[in-house]
Amino acid sequence: MASSSRSSGPPVGLGQDSMDVDGPAPNGSANDASPAPRLRASSMPATLRANAYHVGYVYSSKMMSHSCVHGHCEQPERISRIFDILNQNDCLKKMKRLPIRRVLREEALLVHSQALWDKVLALHSLTDQDIADSEAYYNDLSLYVHPTTPYAAQLSAGGVIEATLAVARGEVKKAFAIVRPPGHHAEPDEHMGFCFFNNVSIAAKVVQLKSTLKRILILDWDVHHGNGTQRAFYDDPSVLYISLHRYEGGNFYPNGPFGSMTSCGEGAGLGYSVNIPWPEKGMGDADYILAFQKIIMPIALEFSPDLVIISAGFDAAEGDDLGECHVSPAGYAHMTHMLSSLAGGKLVVALEGGYCLDAIAASALAVTRVVLGEMPPQLPPLTASEAATETIWQVSAEQSKYWKNLDPKVCEPMEELEQIAISLPELLKAHRQDYLFRTHGMLEVPLMSVPLIERFNAQVSCTPDIMDNDTLIVFAHEFGNLAVELDSVMFCNVRQEHSYLIDCSKELLTWAKAEGYAVLDVNVYPKPFPKSKLKHTDDYGGAVMVYLWDNYVQLTAARRVVLVGHGPGCNAIMSLIAQRAASVLKTVEGVVQVVGLHNVPTTPPNTPSLRQWYFDNSIVVVPSNHPIFHDSKTMKKHGQVFRIDEEKPIKLIIKAMPGIQGFIKDKFSNASVNGDA
Amino acid sequence: MASSSRSSGPPVGLGQDSMDVDGPAPNGSANDASPAPRLRASSMPATLRANAYHVGYVYSSKMMSHSCVHGHCEQPERISRIFDILNQNDCLKKMKRLPIRRVLREEALLVHSQALWDKVLALHSLTDQDIADSEAYYNDLSLYVHPTTPYAAQLSAGGVIEATLAVARGEVKKAFAIVRPPGHHAEPDEHMGFCFFNNVSIAAKVVQLKSTLKRILILDWDVHHGNGTQRAFYDDPSVLYISLHRYEGGNFYPNGPFGSMTSCGEGAGLGYSVNIPWPEKGMGDADYILAFQKIIMPIALEFSPDLVIISAGFDAAEGDDLGECHVSPAGYAHMTHMLSSLAGGKLVVALEGGYCLDAIAASALAVTRVVLGEMPPQLPPLTASEAATETIWQVSAEQSKYWKNLDPKVCEPMEELEQIAISLPELLKAHRQDYLFRTHGMLEVPLMSVPLIERFNAQVSCTPDIMDNDTLIVFAHEFGNLAVELDSVMFCNVRQEHSYLIDCSKELLTWAKAEGYAVLDVNVYPKPFPKSKLKHTDDYGGAVMVYLWDNYVQLTAARRVVLVGHGPGCNAIMSLIAQRAASVLKTVEGVVQVVGLHNVPTTPPNTPSLRQWYFDNSIVVVPSNHPIFHDSKTMKKHGQVFRIDEEKPIKLIIKAMPGIQGFIKDKFSNASVNGDA
Structure with missing residues (x-):
């Protein structure tokens, strides 16, 4: 209420400088300025000092x-x-x-x-x-x-x-x-x-x-x-x-x-x-x-x-x-x-x-x-x-760790419950391995490097025809997307009947198998090892891709390869391209990067030929609200950008799938022509 | 600021009745009262009507x-x-x-x-x-x-x-x-x-x-x-x-x-x-x-x-x-x-x-x-x-379905993503079945009733010795407790590295096996069937327990049985006791109800002998903040109440386990004495 506007005039003037009440002129050694009035709170009750002003x-x-x-x-x-x-x-x-x-x-x-x-x-x-x-x-x-x-x-x-x-x-x-x-x-x-x-x-x-x-x-x-x-x-x-x-x-x-x-x-x-x-x-x-x-x-x-x-x-x-x-x-x-x-x-x-x-x-x-x-x-x-x-x-x-009025509560530290707890990534990994085997007859690809075993064990699978098939899709992604509703905010409990795992690879794998392409499927989500958090700067995804490239892909019959990245897999794919440019240029016919809302990975700046190749042979799938559309510089480093009219990353790959399949088919058919030339 | 208190006195008196300004005296047929002044908002700008009062x-x-x-x-x-x-x-x-x-x-x-x-x-x-x-x-x-x-x-x-x-x-x-x-x-x-x-x-x-x-x-x-x-x-x-x-x-x-x-x-x-x-x-x-x-x-x-x-x-x-x-x-x-x-x-x-x-x-x-x-x-x-x-x-x-400023967002309707989604209960069920088989050699118990198959298929397992072992623990529980952190509030995404499944049955099963007891393990969490939500009033848990009791437990060699309920399993156990009182009284040596924060199930009021038996032979495990401690009436219908100094339901069964194990061992040893008598 601004009703105090009706009170009598203020005791201060209106001129600007006239209102400065600090006595001494500028003075550099002024730490001897007049001391501030000492105040003992208890001795000065507010009522004694009440005056017409509520605000100073x-x-x-x-x-x-x-x-x-x-x-x-x-x-x-x-x-x-x-x-x-x-x-x-x-x-x-x-x-x-x-x-x-x-x-x-x-x-x-x-x-x-x-x-x-x-x-x-x-x-x-x-x-x-x-x-x-x-x-x-x-x-x-x-x-x-x-x-x-x-x-x-x-x-x-x-x-x-x-x-x-x-x-x-x-x-x-x-x-x-x-x-x-x-x-x-x-x-x-x-x-x-x-x-x-x-x-x-x-x-x-x-x-x-x-x-x-x-x-x-x-x-x-x-x-x-x-x-x-x-x-x-x-x-x-x-x-x-x-x-x-x-x-x-x-x-x-x-x-x-x-x-x-x-x-x-x-x-x-x-x-x-x-x-x-x-x-x-x-x-x-x-x-x-x-x-x-x-x-x-x-x-x-x-x-x-x-x-x-x-x-x-x-x-x-x-x-x-x-x-x-x-x-x-x-x-x-x-x-x-x-x-x-x-x-x-x-x-x-x-x-x-x-x-x-x-x-x-x-x-x-x-x-x-x-x-x-x-x-x-x-x-x-x-x-x-x-x-x-x-x-x-x-x-x-x-x-919420410090304030009870905030939520959601973070999960309890794992240690206290270790004897009866199963980490969710372990559970999902087991599910996926079982699913790939049962549905597509896919086999686990053994890793022979200790650091990679520690981080990616049982996360790489391939179709049994990988050694003989000359068309290969290398698919790098992370775990399926687990979408849940929480039932209780105090205990992080999941409302399980409203929760589900979205496995974006399902449709691509089924299609690839039907088309007769071999698939190397890599879950680039690294296990936390040791129990400390991984730094996001560590390129474990790139490391596992390079390992697989050198030790498997290069030994197969595959001469026509398409690399597909999804989510964090896109960076792993780009890391592989940068680290194995020469052989990638020789055998990779196309690159699909389903980046979702992640940052679009960029090509190494110091290799113009690689950049040109990537520009000519890649598609980038992003939702219509991706920041890249405000960034023409990054846009130019990629070939086709598929702008999908879908803001939910989870649905992006579904909506983009016909386009992705068309691109891959096209690349594999062109490739065989080019291969003959 | 209440500074308007300094304004001149109000135009109204202070007497109570003198301030009533409504003219006509009480009059039942008063819908012909003087019409309210008609107001056209546009014709009466606030400024014209400004007065000393901000509040009426x-x-x-x-x-x-x-x-x-x-x-x-x-x-x-x-x-x-x-x-x-x-x-x-x-x-x-x-x-x-x-x-x-x-x-x-x-x-x-x-x-x-x-x-x-x-x-x-x-x-x-x-x-x-x-x-x-x-x-x-x-x-x-x-x-x-x-x-x-x-x-x-x-x-x-x-x-x-x-x-x-x-x-x-x-x-x-x-x-x-x-x-x-x-x-x-x-x-x-x-x-x-x-x-x-x-x-x-x-x-x-x-x-x-x-x-x-x-x-x-x-x-x-x-x-x-x-x-x-x-x-x-x-x-x-x-x-x-x-x-x-x-x-x-x-x-x-x-x-x-x-x-x-x-x-x-x-x-x-x-x-x-x-x-x-x-x-x-x-x-x-x-x-x-x-x-x-x-x-x-x-x-x-x-x-x-x-x-x-x-x-x-x-x-x-x-x-x-x-x-x-x-x-x-x-x-x-x-x-x-x-x-x-x-x-x-x-x-x-x-x-x-x-x-x-x-x-x-x-x-x-x-x-x-x-x-x-x-x-x-x-x-x-x-x-x-x-x-x-x-x-x-x-x-x-x-x-949050209607207001963007609220969260957490509820999960997307399943239908749109059906082709690539796996329901979480299905995933967890598969995990559990696999776990019970691998770890304890436990086998799926087939259900021969269509309604039960629809709801509980692959959710009942037993140890292979169930037909011959004379000591049997029947364990009714729901799914493990999935505790998660959400990474993104917009998409319900789970921060998987901070999330885990708590399977409260693990410790009990391991212990029972080591002690040489047979186990019948029942996940009483019914699958949603058909896709509509189950009503909580439908006693499917009780139905499956009675079915298992009649078709399996009664045919086994087990003459000494302990019933263990956990969470919603407690109601299923109580339902079994009420529906099969005669045979339960004959073979069940003890009941353990780990109710957590759920309501404590009560015994049927019309069977005093059953209530006395339950009072003598049951323990109820609740956290120290359970409402039962304010309800002496319910308290009296149970035997020992284990008040565990732990408010998180998830940890309750861990803390209570030594007591539960002692109770079961005690019951089984007494039983053999009684059995001889």
């Missing part, structure tokens, strides 16, 4: 002094534009202006090392020449520096502290810290990513120390992972850090695995770091809101914070070129509304990144309106993207 | 005239107590009092039949003698009646209409209709369950007709299923009906399957009825809030209502003897806060049930405070109960 803000244009001579997206106007739009929309007059001040050394040292403090403060004495000379060094850290940088960084951190303490004192219920430079990338020992001090982390530590608010939720919706904040509380169960960010396998800033969904904290803090790592750009309101509904709010229900701090970057906003996402102002309003329900409404919003001035202004206005009590706008009907849905599911499963 | 309410003490001479929990004070507490807490003076009036006949007929309208209005002419004479009839409908009933019921419906239209006109943003009698059980053609007209349904129809608000979410948190409301919109996709209620297999009022999770609407309305049916009493804040987070809010995101109406019964509140649940005022506040974020904040709260005056007053106050803009109170750390977690999971899976 901190702001100072002095933080605009930190700027880059060459221009930079982390520009001074980021905060003035937010200030201006809030002012123009009559928000500021409903908010109490809170004092801003520099962070104290002892406050910063709650998070940072003395060395970092000294390093940042020393920037004050930089000359223009120093700046020019150190540009490369700072570029590597994604930083620019200026003699006023320490002052601005100290004010930024001090501003978030004051906003947080005002909420802790009950002086205001909520507060918005309109500050820069941002803080969430700043690690205990390093400044990086436009960040010098970790404003939010320091404020959280200070408020824990100085008030009764102990359990803090830091919600970081900046499009980048807040590595610094997560690091500051990695082993600390009193601060729950939740981040939504672009991750892309660790290839989005700040890069590496720290922002992955399995990076969940350590020691006592295990489970108190929650990463929701988007696998791609383009996420929007539905994706963010659904992550809040299904992960963040259920965890918050279980954690019950005393205070919520939003690390509010606005670089996931529609229009931000760095973030390339599509969160609307209304989307930010809804997220703010959800977080407002926590901690009895005690909420601090602290600006982090966000580089499109229009977008951050509109987003900050929407957030502020909700903070002031307005209802968020009605959104159109929204559904989350498939990528977001999968990510939310996987994070939920991962975090 | 309707109330009239005239609705208290409907009362029961014998006293009744649906008592007149239900509304006055709410009125009083809102008044005492300064809420009413921040709210606009909206006019109340009687529902018009043509409005009621948008939902109800003319016959029902006439039936209710005719109550006006009831004499005391009529009331006494018809008591049994109305009791059957869970109703009481009074000559003023039609007037009160018309006011109640008219009040909800006026509250809703005030929101639709933009006159207020939110409104609370403090009305009775309630409405949500009233069906189009029948009054029932304390309800005469379906207030909320009528209001929804009227507002759709008279305003631009077309997509309406009715959220029914009354502890009973709102059968009448669901019926009114069952085939209507413009009104999304969501209900949380005690269901208990259809055994809680209003009973039957209409409130089940598979009752999802029909025709165009399929997917627009969402039932969250609690399987037991005792649900609390965490259960309700998690249902909101994981089901209701994701569906609402996808539906995007123009208006939200809460069918706000407060009988799930802590302290309500009918509801026996534990929702706190803070819990209601949080649910209200979540719903406030929808439809741009357009919300109507309409009272339904709730019978503890203190509880409804406190709950209504908490809801009203949030409606007025206050933040909900901080809740302690909360986790949902296991029963609620399972229900939420199952509803989510069911509704």
Whole structure:
């Protein structure tokens, strides 16, 4: 309810600079700044401090002094534009202006090392020449520096502290810290990513120390992972850090695995770091809101914070070129509304990144309106993207180890039940071997290499005519697709009557046999060996294919070979082609890659003749929604792309089968002509 | 923010009756009441009607005239107590009092039949003698009646209409209709369950007709299923009906399957009825809030209502003897806060049930405070109960057929993939048969009855010594427990390396063989035949056990038999005991029932000697959290109850195995002594 708009005028003026309340001018050695007021939470009941304002803000244009001579997206106007739009929309007059001040050394040292403090403060004495000379060094850290940088960084951190303490004192219920430079990338020992001090982390530590608010939720919706904040509380169960960010396998800033969904904290803090790592750009309101509904709010229900701090970057906003996402102002309003329900409404919003001035202004206005009590706008009907849905599911499963309100529960560790458990791959392998023998008379192909036996034993079969038949289909695939419904979420129990194994090879094998082609059938799904997880980078599939090529295919009568890959088998096929290019070119007439939604494997870049051959003789079967259709470069490295109008990978090979059969028949007939020439 | 408390005083007085604005006195034939003001939404922009109030309410003490001479929990004070507490807490003076009036006949007929309208209005002419004479009839409908009933019921419906239209006109943003009698059980053609007209349904129809608000979410948190409301919109996709209620297999009022999770609407309305049916009493804040987070809010995101109406019964509140649940005022506040974020904040709260005056007053106050803009109170750390977690999971899976924001996705219909699919039970059965033969030399027992062959073929095995061994263990169980992790939520794919089959029989079979006992192993999980689902009431397990008893066990040399049931096998064992009591008593030395979390099967009540025998010779193995420990009556019908300190059913039989083995050995040794005697 924005009804407070009818209250008497605000006690603060409207001029911009006139509102800066931080006394001292920029001063590099300013760690002797006037000390922050000491607060003993118990001595200051909220009722005594009740005033007309429910919401406060901190702001100072002095933080605009930190700027880059060459221009930079982390520009001074980021905060003035937010200030201006809030002012123009009559928000500021409903908010109490809170004092801003520099962070104290002892406050910063709650998070940072003395060395970092000294390093940042020393920037004050930089000359223009120093700046020019150190540009490369700072570029590597994604930083620019200026003699006023320490002052601005100290004010930024001090501003978030004051906003947080005002909420802790009950002086205001909520507060918005309109500050820069941002803080969430700043690690205990390093400044990086436009960040010098970790404003939010320091404020959280200070408020824990100085008030009764102990359990803090830091919600970081900046499009980048807040590595610094997560690091500051990695082993600390009193601060729950939740981040939504672009991750892309660790290839989005700040890069590496720290922002992955399995990076969940350590020691006592295990489970108190929650990463929701988007696998791609383009996420929007539905994706963010659904992550809040299904992960963040259920965890918050279980954690019950005393205070919520939003690390509010606005670089996931529609229009931000760095973030390339599509969160609307209304989307930010809804997220703010959800977080407002926590901690009895005690909420601090602290600006982090966000580089499109229009977008951050509109987003900050929407957030502020909700903070002031307005209802968020009605959104159109929204559904989350498939990528977001999968990510939310996987994070939920991962975090269900630590949070009872999340599911599905992950399976029990195998060890405890070993005496009566049978691994599913073993069971399916036995089934498949039995099926191939009974239905097609296919025989197990022995492997003579210990590492391959350990991983692929009983996973390779051939038709009995393999030595004599001159046409051979080599079919590399993984296990059938086991589709199940879970009956119970607590015990991972399968609703067996609604569950089935899809064996995509069945139809191809039956057809090949009828046509009189020999088949070498390879299940490239490696057994976990030893019990640790296999790294996906290890090319065991390629290794088994090369082994079979050298020790079987090359010894058979087959002079006309078609290679068929399905799912992960496609990479194994491509690995074989790359490693045995010469003999493959001699005997392989065609390649079929039923990639489904997997990445389309690419030909080795350094062998143009192989690439041309592959272009001329391969077909790639993908569903109509495959990303390759947005990637003309990869498209050119393949021959025919069969775009099948079917989004479910499971049905792809069925729908594509007539085309695949036609291609293979064609290749084998042409081959015999070519063979004669 | 409740800052509007500082505004000038409200234009309405505080006296109770003085605020009744409905002119005419009670009048049974009152369908000629003054017509409601006609509203054309387009002609009345919200801005023209803007006033000092964001929130309105309707109330009239005239609705208290409907009362029961014998006293009744649906008592007149239900509304006055709410009125009083809102008044005492300064809420009413921040709210606009909206006019109340009687529902018009043509409005009621948008939902109800003319016959029902006439039936209710005719109550006006009831004499005391009529009331006494018809008591049994109305009791059957869970109703009481009074000559003023039609007037009160018309006011109640008219009040909800006026509250809703005030929101639709933009006159207020939110409104609370403090009305009775309630409405949500009233069906189009029948009054029932304390309800005469379906207030909320009528209001929804009227507002759709008279305003631009077309997509309406009715959220029914009354502890009973709102059968009448669901019926009114069952085939209507413009009104999304969501209900949380005690269901208990259809055994809680209003009973039957209409409130089940598979009752999802029909025709165009399929997917627009969402039932969250609690399987037991005792649900609390965490259960309700998690249902909101994981089901209701994701569906609402996808539906995007123009208006939200809460069918706000407060009988799930802590302290309500009918509801026996534990929702706190803070819990209601949080649910209200979540719903406030929808439809741009357009919300109507309409009272339904709730019978503890203190509880409804406190709950209504908490809801009203949030409606007025206050933040909900901080809740302690909360986790949902296991029963609620399972229900939420199952509803989510069911509704994922209709709502993209929900998961897990249910498996594709089998038919489309039949050519390449293998049902999981078939696969597991083949595995088990193979395993029993390879490991224990066990043989398939042929079944000679067509219905049994259809359902249990290849599911019965025995050790080769069954005809000659005088000790026999009959082991009835279902398939092994398949525990899986899902890799992809979109395609139900199993993360096979983390998945395994738990075959609880392994250890028992190995041990029995080593001890020299013969074993008859029966998988009582019936194959679906024909493809329709089996009804759980059909005792196929019992039938196959009796068949095996008559045709095999009775013909063997075994004179000392122990029956072992596991999971659903326990019921099959009990069915055998009941059907073949005489011969069972002669040869069975002991019974082991590893029931896990299933219901403990009970002995036939009409055969005391059998019950005594069972009491003396059976052990029941249950986890420490089994409900039997709250049920001393059932406890007494069993012998030893093994309470195993293990909540996971999957591990129960492992932990219990030493005890089970000791019991069986003991029985077999005693038996030989007894046999000699």
